[in-house]
Amino acid sequence: MKAICRFYILTLTSVLFFFSSAFAGTTWVSPETIAPDATWTDEDNAKDDDLDTYANSSFGGVGWSRPLMIIPPLNINKGGTDYLLCSGVRFNARRGGASNEIRKCKIEVNVFGDEGLIEREWASYPNHNWTEWNFKDTELDSMYYVELLYIYFYNTTSATRAAKLYEFDFGQGASFDQRLERSLDSALRRSRYDF
Ligand SMILES: [Ca+2]
DSSP: OHHHHHHHHHHHHHHHHHHHHHTSOOEEEOOSEEOOOTTOBOGGGGGSSOTTOOEEEEEOSSEEOOOEEEEOOOOEEETTEEEEEEEEEEEEEOOBSTTOOEEEEEEEEEESSSOOEEEEEESOOOTTEEEEEEGGGSSSOSOEEEEEEEEEEEEOSSSOEEEEEEEEEEEEOOOHHHHHHHHHHHHHHHTOSOO
């Protein structure tokens, strides 16, 4: 009887944990690396979890800044390349200048599979606040294996203006197998008591 009870409790808790983990809120993680670029300074300030520090690029002329290349923590290998299974990204940046001349942002993401490169552009975004790109909101799949990405900012004036990226995060997802393994582990731990 004890064995049967343990079996049913283990099964029930596994299922509950599996689905609760599937719909849990996003786990945001910082980049592993932000590649240095000659036109940017203090690049690592965009991954120090401090909203008062920032990576900076001052550039003049109408057009896009040079990109920052941002690499996530890579925890899954597919086809010999390491990726992060990623549910989305978010950034916190300055929208600045006298008339918000730095006002547009663009992100290009290198992903595994046929898409190869996905991108999104914002005509504007909130100043020094979070902007999220949740992949579930797109017409594409809900998660991607992300290798690296590029972020750009746009200057609408010929004057020199500063792009400031305060923070950047990746939404860390879990594969079906990883969630199943975690749910079984959790259920086993919870079932270790006497009836
Ligand atoms: Ca920072």
